[in-house]
Amino acid sequence: MALTDRVTRTGGLTATPSSSALKRRRRGAETRAGYAFLAPWLLGFLALTAGPMLASLYLAFTDYNLFSAPEWIGLDNFRTLLEDPRFAQSAKVTVIYALVGTPVKLVAALAVAMLLNNARRGQGFYRSVFYAPSLIGASVSIAIVWKAMFIDRGIIDQIGQNFGFEAGGWVGNPSMTMPMFVLLATWQFGAPMVIFLAGLKQIPAELYEASSVDGAGPVRKFFSITLPMLSPVLFFNLLLETINSFQVFASAFIISGGTGGPAGSTLFYTLYLYMRGFVDFRMGYASAMAWVLVVVVGLLTLIFFRTSRYWVHYSGEAK
């Protein structure tokens, strides 16, 4: 930047500026304007993202409690992680939630989107109503409501009993907390549903008409037309929802009272990281956890994109 600056300035000083000097001066002005407009983001990126990322990478190899200087301990944090049963538990809870909650939520979203897509009237209304939980689902208010609904001998227990299902409590029962969180995730099917719906509208009706002429039934149409045509949207939803599922915090914090209980069954990864970093002030350890997550998310994203060419179909591209 400084160099181009100087070049343009000397260019400007010559008595008869040639056209190339003019062009250079113009480019210098563009560069200055570009960086001036970019400044807010650039400053934020360097000070609030890139800098902290490097700092937490360093801290991951130290023992640091905020009050005394960080002490370099090499790979000790990562070794401790491997032997920490609570870390293993938090990883297990989060992976199960991602593996179960994401598909359940997306299947619900796709099913409702297909239901709405056929509607002539009322589609806008239902779409808005179904979308609403996505806006408030991660809030503390809804966590409180969820806890009150799923409390032992609460209303969900009773509704279950009416259908002959004895859950034995949800909030206080380690084997039922995960289904409770999956239901909370599924309740927020609206956001991916809206995206699916936008995707469904792009599928040309001629495809369905042609397949009707060929005698294809609804199941065949779904697997041969809807699913392939929708695969880019499915890819997008799957990637985003999977990564979002690693970020569960407020609901787990409120429902378990900040403990991750009962029996560690709600010890989501983010909650455990918070407890280590900001309750125990073991910031080196928490940084190591954060970097493990970054590596996992990075690998997942890579796998998603690498495998996408085998199952994501982009129309217009030769098959």
Added chain:
Amino acid sequence: MSTDQVVTGTAAAVSHESSAQLRRRNRSRSRLGSVGFHVGSLALTAVVLYPALWMLMSSLKPSSEIVGNVSLVPTGASLDNFVTALNGIGGVSFWTFFWNSVILAVGSVVGIALSSSVSAYAFARINFPGRNLWFSLMIGTLLLPFHVVIIPQYIVFNNLGLVNTFVPLLIGKFLAAEAFFVFLMVQFMRNLPRELDEAARIDGAGHIRIFTAIMLPLMKPALVTASIFAFIWSWNDFFGPLLYLKDPSLFSLPVALRIFVDQTSTSDYGAQMAMAVLALIPVLLFFLVFQRYLVAGVATQGLKG
């Protein structure tokens, strides 16, 4: 990348049935189908709305009537729970928390609208060396887990004596740290005709003038969408305020709610429900007023709620 697909995809027009014969057959089928559709959709609406209605109705009931009461209708509705909730916690009134939340949310909206639109202009409309590199770094942060920056950020804000102020919660908004909003605006700006700025350029307008006089007015839909999401996300945010706000008089509503739940005896569900309702009202109002923008925003940008 995949977002691009969705964004460009939705711009295309929806095709419709061509032959009259097909249309007639569809119509007779849709008579029957439409009844089934509405029955199914209404049943689903009831399921989806039940938790919200149950919360609202529970807030009107005495606590003893809430747990295990499936019915929505209170036997004797009263606003006692709301009186308890409005009293606040430990001498701090509910309205203090409410205003703190308003300040944070409005600050977020202003910060994000300003910083994201300015930065997006650089990405979308100015040619300068390094632009593509910075753009791919910005895209890279879209999926970056926030966990990896919060610890060093906390350490720095702590050393600067800024813990227990709103600065750590707002500074990122004024520095476009949430890449989603920048991306949303870049996408929007790229779809605006370039002839507009070229004409202005020939008339001698500089970037500042092009941005303020041409781009900003045209970007209203994107600004509105971004502002609504910025408001709601800030309003619901729990992690940030939990980290940085220690003094009860600075609490935003979500953190106050948590303390309220911890402090009231666990059986006082009525007051908890009342406070939960009060905390959600602004979000629901926003939703009712702006739902078209919200749903359109999700459909085109894949924004998460």
